[in-house]
Amino acid sequence: MIATVTDPPFSTGLTRWACTLPQHISPSAAKSYLGCSLKFYFERVACIKKNTPVALHLGKAVHAALQAFHIARWRGGDDSPDAIAAAYEKSFTDIERDEGPVNFDDEAEREKARLDGLRVVAAYLDSPEAMKGKPRAVEVLLKENIPGLSVPLTGAMDLVEGNFTPVDFKSAAAKPDPGNAAFDHEIQLVSYQLLMEIATGQVPPSLDLVFLVKTKTPQVIRVSSPPADEHRKRRVVAMLETAVQGIAAHRYNPQPGMQCSWCQYKNECMAWLPADMQTNRRAA
Ligand code: SF4
Incomplete structure (x- = not known):
């Protein structure tokens, strides 16, 4: 059960709640929340607008x-x-x-x-990767109830090939390492498989990423990974549910790491304190 909107767990003095708690979860929202829940808050809950990178x-x-x-x-x-x-x-x-x-x-x-x-x-x-035949579908929006997930899962697939392979396109500055690329995008790829299986009854033969690399001579690189087994599916559902529960419980805190190098919310992040410390500061 998802809570209704209440006051935020802290105040940056900048913006109050502008959005609502999720009635569904998407792989991109879950990845964003798990990457840094405070950045997720600034971006998707408080909706603090920044210039587009x-x-x-x-x-x-x-x-x-x-x-x-x-x-x-x-x-x-x-x-x-x-x-x-x-x-x-x-x-x-x-x-x-x-x-x-x-x-x-x-x-x-x-x-x-x-x-x-x-x-x-x-x-x-x-490139050889350019679609030659007729796709099964383009920009497919799906929303399904997934066992183990307390809100519906949503996903938007860029392309579904004739054999039910979901393909997602990524712009990249450098050539991807195939093993890392599939691991980095595991939540998205497996979410697409879960959605596809429920919507169509078909197990996709592979889960594909096509990287468009902006090198001097651009490169187009496909990274295919096998469909997820039950363990991978359970792992991804658990990650999605962790994000849902964190958002529902208003758990937003800094998670410093490499992602801070390109985060646009450093000033807001520096103003952050947990709710109880905000109260103490006001009382002091
Ligand atoms: S600066 Fe780092 S810790 Fe702070 S909100 Fe951004 S990503 Fe999160």
Whole structure:
């Protein structure tokens, strides 16, 4: 049972609750919560708006271009390189307008990012990984009740191939190590399998990531991992449930680590104190 919205367990003096506790959990929310619950709070509960990092903006525009390509393959639309490049350019501009501002230092950095994205999209279309046949589905949104999870699991799969393989596309600055990549994305990959099995009754033959690497000469690298056995599934459900229970109990605290290097909430983090210490400070 999920609690209703109450006062936060602490105050940064910046923002009060802007969202509600989850009625469902997604793999990205769970990964974010487990990575640093306080950053999760700033980002997804208090919804403190920050400029979009350049890499995130670029990744979203590239993702939109690939989505346009896959939808064209699926529905018999225009999947020519020119049409997909135009979809990329439109997304690059639209996302900046709708979700920006983006952390560009200047116009030169913006232009470099725009061209980097164009090269990455062209590399994908030229690669053996570009969808040749007809996908089974594109941008699949699923929401299912999963045994062991106290709220429904949601997930948005970029692409489902004809043989039921879910594929997720990732923009990356450097070539991924296949073993680490599959481990890093275990919550997402296994969540997709759980959703797919319940929604379709099919066990996917593999769980795939396609990395679009923004090196000088862009690379397109597929990392496939086998479908999860019962142990992996139980482990991922336990991680998802840990996040749900933590959010429901308002457990948000700093978890310092490598992720702090690129965290945009350092000032808010420095202001954090647990609720009981906030009270003591006010009383002092
Ligand atoms: S600075 Fe580090 S510990 Fe603080 S909110 Fe960000 S990721 Fe978490």
